Amino acid sequence: MTGARTDASTALLKVEDLTKHFALANGPLRRKLRVRAVDGVSFEIAPGETLGLVGGSGCGKSTVGRAVVGLTEPTAGRVSLKGQDITNLSAAATRKMRREVQIIFQDPYSSLNPRMTAGYIVGEPLRLNKLAKGRDLEDKVAGLLQRVGLSPSRSNDYPHEFSGGQRQRLGIARALALQPDLVVCDEPVSALDMSVQAQVVNLLTDLQEEFGLSYLFIAHDLAVVQHVSRRIAVMYLGKIVELADKQDLFRSPAHPYTEALLSAVPVPDPKVKRPDRTILEGDVPSPITPPSGCYFHTRCPHAMDRCRVEAPVLREVAPGHVASCHLHDSDQG
Numbered sequence: 298m299t300g301a302r303t304d305a306s307t308a309l310l311k312v313e314d315l316t317k318h319f320a321l322a323n324g325p326l327r328r329k330l331r332v333r334a335v336d337g338v339s340f341e342i343a344p345g346e347t348l349g350l351v352g353g354s355g356c357g358k359s360t361v362g363r364a365v366v367g368l369t370e371p372t373a374g375r376v377s378l379k380g381q382d383i384t385n386l387s388a389a390a391t392r393k394m395r396r397e398v399q400i401i402f403q404d405p406y407s408s409l410n411p412r413m414t415a416g417y418i419v420g421e422p423l424r425l426n427k428l429a430k431g432r433d434l435e436d437k438v439a440g441l442l443q444r445v446g447l448s449p450s451r452s453n454d455y456p457h458e459f460s461g462g463q464r465q466r467l468g469i470a471r472a473l474a475l476q477p478d479l480v481v482c483d484e485p486v487s488a489l490d491m492s493v494q495a496q497v498v499n500l501l502t503d504l505q506e507e508f509g510l511s512y513l514f515i516a517h518d519l520a521v522v523q524h525v526s527r528r529i530a531v532m533y534l535g536k537i538v539e540l541a542d543k544q545d546l547f548r549s550p551a552h553p554y555t556e557a558l559l560s561a562v563p564v565p566d567p568k569v570k571r572p573d574r575t576i577l578e579g580d581v582p583s584p585i586t587p588p589s590g591c592y593f594h595t596r597c598p599h600a601m602d603r604c605r606v607e608a609p610v611l612r613e614v615a616p617g618h619v620a621s622c623h624l625h626d627s628d629q630g
Contacts, residue, residue: 310479315371351519367391397478403483415442415456447470539555
């Protein structure tokens, strides 16, 4: 179950049971061990929609984003764009697909080639796809730079000559160059100062409205995700444990892990009284040897005997709101 309100026939992106396991490669015995980075993830994104994907560090959310754009080959599962399976494409078909799906990386410095000028970086997708050259290429690069708030006069500057926020704007301009339908935003503001974060988030929102973009917005900051997303999916140890409209998720979280995440979101008004924070006991289990049953039962304050042996499945707890927790099973006694 995807938990989406999107009609499957109109979904721009559809991810079904996506799985990615990484083999440990140090020594013959370790090669038999696998890191379950992503363990059966499903969701849909409609045209013009932003789906937020949140979770703690190491939960697999960035791996999901890289698999969607083809930078990581899934172990199993299926990724469809406009109804076409893009999971295992040829090199030529992958290049064509990349014109429709782009990614903005977390680190605005390491994701840019330090030997290339800003103009060359932004224009590279257009050159590789033979969409512009000469004066036409220069004009398009200048327009892209201007649209993301950078002066075209800086097209000959190198990445190290820009601030962190400006470098991220370069990454956004590069992602927009091919006029994609979907952009994966892999924690695009987490490496930036708070004041710059708001500017970049507002820029992404404006660009979405102007170009009709769809976003898979990956982040660990729920406040940012709430601002930009229509729906939010919560990941824990490689699985989606809850997915709902943002209003429903913040008003009525259905999974104990989501409750803990929301209780940790700071409230800027000291006059607002908030519920006691939920403190989770213990550490996140290893994705190499995850617990039996529900992966969250080792830290869950509501864990029952059933949780230790039987893995819950995503089920609808309200219209358009799904969660994987035995507390919501209809046969719970």
